[in-house]
Amino acid sequence: MSMSLVNSNSYLESLLRGQPRLPPSPLAWFNQLRANAVDHAGRLKLPTTRDEEWRFTDLSPLVRQSFQPALAAPALQAADVERFSLAEAAIRLVFVDGKYMPQLSTPAERLGNRGLIVTNLSSAITANAEAIEPHLGQYARFEDNLFAALNTAFLHDGALVMVPRGAAIDTPVHVLLIATQPEVASHPRCLFIAEAGSEITILEDYVSLNDAIYVTNAVTEIAVGDNAQISHIRVQRDSTEAFHIGNCAVSLGHAGRYRSVSVALGARISRYDLNTVLDAEGAECAIDGLALINGRQLADTHSSIDHAKPNCTSRQLHKCIADGSAHAVFNGKIMVRPGAQNTDSAQSSRNLLLNAKARIDTKPQLEIFADDVKCAHGATVGQLDSEELFYLKSRGLSGAAARNLLTYAFGAEIIDRIPIASLKYRLERTVLEQTKKTEP
Amino acid sequence: MIHQDSKTILEVSGLRAAVEGVEILKGVDLIVKSGEVHAIMGTNGSGKSTFAKVLAGHSAYQVTGGSVLFEGQNLFDLEPEERARAGVFLAFQYPIEIPGVSNSHFLRLAYNTLQSQRGKDELDPLEFEDFVREKMKLLEMNPNFLDRGVNEGFSGGEKKRNEMLQMALLEPRLAILDETDSGLDIDALRIVTNGVNKLANKDNAIILVTHYQRMLNYIEPDYVHVMRGGRIVKTGGKELALDLETRGYDWVGVERRVPASA
Ligand SMILES: Nc1ncnc2c1ncn2[C@@H]1O[C@H](COP(=O)(O)OP(=O)(O)OP(=O)(O)O)[C@@H](O)[C@H]1O
Numbered sequence: 268m269s270m271s272l273v274n275s276n277s278y279l280e281s282l283l284r285g286q287p288r289l290p291p292s293p294l295a296w297f298n299q300l301r302a303n304a305v306d307h308a309g310r311l312k313l314p315t316t317r318d319e320e321w322r323f324t325d326l327s328p329l330v331r332q333s334f335q336p337a338l339a340a341p342a343l344q345a346a347d348v349e350r351f352s353l354a355e356a357a358i359r360l361v362f363v364d365g366k367y368m369p370q371l372s373t374p375a376e377r378l379g380n381r382g383l384i385v386t387n388l389s390s391a392i393t394a395n396a397e398a399i400e401p402h403l404g405q406y407a408r409f410e411d412n413l414f415a416a417l418n419t420a421f422l423h424d425g426a427l428v429m430v431p432r433g434a435a436i437d438t439p440v441h442v443l444l445i446a447t448q449p450e451v452a453s454h455p456r457c458l459f460i461a462e463a464g465s466e467i468t469i470l471e472d473y474v475s476l477n478d479a480i481y482v483t484n485a486v487t488e489i490a491v492g493d494n495a496q497i498s499h500i501r502v503q504r505d506s507t508e509a510f511h512i513g514n515c516a517v518s519l520g521h522a523g524r525y526r527s528v529s530v531a532l533g534a535r536i537s538r539y540d541l542n543t544v545l546d547a548e549g550a551e552c553a554i555d556g557l558a559l560i561n562g563r564q565l566a567d568t569h570s571s572i573d574h575a576k577p578n579c580t581s582r583q584l585h586k587c588i589a590d591g592s593a594h595a596v597f598n599g600k601i602m603v604r605p606g607a608q609n610t611d612s613a614q615s616s617r618n619l620l621l622n623a624k625a626r627i628d629t630k631p632q633l634e635i636f637a638d639d640v641k642c643a644h645g646a647t648v649g650q651l652d653s654e655e656l657f658y659l660k661s662r663g664l665s666g667a668a669a670r671n672l673l674t675y676a677f678g679a680e681i682i683d684r685i686p687i688a689s690l691k692y693r694l695e696r697t698v699l700e701q702t703k704k705t706e707p
Numbered sequence: 708m709i710h711q712d713s714k715t716i717l718e719v720s721g722l723r724a725a726v727e728g729v730e731i732l733k734g735v736d737l738i739v740k741s742g743e744v745h746a747i748m749g750t751n752g753s754g755k756s757t758f759a760k761v762l763a764g765h766s767a768y769q770v771t772g773g774s775v776l777f778e779g780q781n782l783f784d785l786e787p788e789e790r791a792r793a794g795v796f797l798a799f800q801y802p803i804e805i806p807g808v809s810n811s812h813f814l815r816l817a818y819n820t821l822q823s824q825r826g827k828d829e830l831d832p833l834e835f836e837d838f839v840r841e842k843m844k845l846l847e848m849n850p851n852f853l854d855r856g857v858n859e860g861f862s863g864g865e866k867k868r869n870e871m872l873q874m875a876l877l878e879p880r881l882a883i884l885d886e887t888d889s890g891l892d893i894d895a896l897r898i899v900t901n902g903v904n905k906l907a908n909k910d911n912a913i914i915l916v917t918h919y920q921r922m923l924n925y926i927e928p929d930y931v932h933v934m935r936g937g938r939i940v941k942t943g944g945k946e947l948a949l950d951l952e953t954r955g956y957d958w959v960g961v962e963r964r965v966p967a968s969a
């Protein structure tokens with residue numbers, strides 16, 4: 268057995284330390300779920316670049332560092348988080364290093380939205396066990412996913428959003444996950460359930476107060492009911508020294524709609540796995556992503572869209588912008604199951620390399636087992652267009668300003684799809700700043 | 708307007724330039740003084756656009772000989788953006804589209820860059836909006852072109868008007884209009900040339916590249932040049948353009964061999 272495996276196993280043990288401190292739940296199934304996860308986490312090995320799914324993402328820098336579970340979270344004041352707040356989002360859940368912060372949060376029950384539940388999972392689970400049990404741990408399977416297993420082993424606080432049947436919620440829900448402490452491993456958890464015919468927009472927002480080295484290991488599960496719709500915006504602006512592992516699993520009911528925009532700007536190494544199962548006829552998903560990275564950052568997005576039933580539609584546009592010696596990875600799998608006739612799927616991966624030292628690996632993967640399908644996909648990796656640069660410079664813009672404007676425009680196509688105006692505006696500023704910073 | 712004592716803006720001597728190793732410009736000579744309007748005509752492929760793009764600093768063209776002085780300064784010492792800031796403006800024959808870059812954002816950046824270069828105040832987005840709308844009225848352009856990407860999906864004529872809008876905003880010392888008239892309908896030609904005439908004054912100069920007399924009916928040139936095989940082979944007054952219209956190019960610049968008479 269190689270050294271790295273020995274190391275990584277003792278490393279996992281150290282990550283699992285502290286798990287037994289979690290209070291047992293009165294719910295037997297819940298305790299069982301966690302126990303199973305502990306069991307799997309103990310058995311699974313840290314992936315290496317020899318694993319096909321992790322070819323480009325070397326986790327050895329993670330192993331070289333030791334991380335502890337967060338014992339206590341610092342008591343942040345409202346002023347500390349003010350800069351993250353969004354004008355449109357009256358409903359907000361705040362987690363600091365994975366711990367729920369009631370004093371910073373505005374759960375839905377306080378707004379008197381009858382039936383809408385937006386609250387901390389650990390405090391609401393007993394009262395809503397019947398509604399939660401069919402979903403929690405059911406989509407983000409951990410049998411062969413170490414990080415999902417670890418997260419589930421630590422299952423306690425989390426963002427719970429349940430939209431009752433037929434309710435169209437017009438204010439977005441803001442789930443704000445703040446990292447504050449160095450050398451801490453946190454395991455944020457989200458569960459979003461939209462019952463039949465309901466609609467909601469949810470922002471899952473990872474931020475950091477400093478440039479500490481920490482691990483965020485997040486799991487989100489999303490269940491979209493029949494004819495329901497969830498717009499899910501995920502923004503990852505972790506510290507550029509941090510590690511971010513995210514798993515998101517989505518299940519759609521009959522004619523359910525899932526719209527996702529994910530933006531990765533932060534973290535030294537980030538990995539996001541988004542698995543969507545179109546599990547009933549007429550379901551639709553639109554999955555867009557942007558990774559904008561620089562320096563020695565690595566951002567790896569793996570998505571899978573599973574056309575499990577006939578008459579489903581999927582759309583995907585993923586963009587990577589890599590500067591410095593950054594490395595962006597996109598692996599987009601589209602699976603069309605036998606019998607999933609009349610599938611309509613289009614996937615596009617567009618990539619911009621801003622530096623000769625940067626690298627982008629993109630791999631669209633189509634696996635089609637039905638015959639009556641419409642599937643289009645394409646991938647490009649390019650540089651800024653020299654004619655466009657010349658045009659801008661011929662009007663007086665500096666080379667740097669011209670590059671900045673074109674890079675910004677490339678990324679803005681994704682950001683424009685975010686349905687929350689103030690967030691869109693803020694991200695556009697961030698992208699402009701970030702592209703300014705990245706000029707050679 | 709020709710004045711004996713006006714300053715020289717552009718002095719091109721023996722300019723040679725190549726693209727991908729093929730020499731296109733083979734010794735261009737041209738002097739442009741302030742207040743003047745020069746028309747350059749000539750057959751397709753004679754090098755007119757190449758000349759214009761060399762002046763603007765396009766990197767695809769290598770200068771292989773000769774010199775260009777712009778207001779006494781070696782133009783080739785300047786990067787394209789420095790030329791623009793010094794007052795050189797090229798309205799492209801084929802303006803490109805830049806999808807995703809908002810036209811208003813681009814116009815404001817360009818305008819403010821030149822303003823600060825000239826030691827003048829920059830405008831914030833709201834002030835600029837008012838300012839640019841006034842300029843658009845002059846060109847009878849619909850303000851909703853501001854909200855689109857730069858030239859994105861614009862018709863041929865709309866692109867040309869957008870070029871003229873940029874010229875109106877940037878107020879160049881030397882404007883080179885490369886076939887700005889082609890693609891414009893009859894009304895648009897009148898509007899655009901009217902706009903150009905309003906911008907022309909005794910301190911700036913205009914080079915018009917065109918194939919047709921109709922533009923010169925609106926903007927009266929002081930000189931008409933004929934380019935052929937990468938050189939200016941004939942220069943005359945505005946009547947030369949009329950001559951060309953009736954006689955074509957065949958007779959121009961071809962050395963006439965007078966048969967020896969015994
Ligand atoms: N990249 C290139 N490679 C090879 N030849 C080129 C290239 N670019 C231009 N040329 C050639 O240079 C010559 C001059 O082209 P240019 O565009 O300057 O002509 P023009 O006088 O503007 O013509 P028109 O009236 O049609 O606009 C043409 O023969 C053209 O084919």
Ligand SMILES: [Mg+2]
Nearest residue numbers: 755756757800
């Ligand atoms: Mg031309």
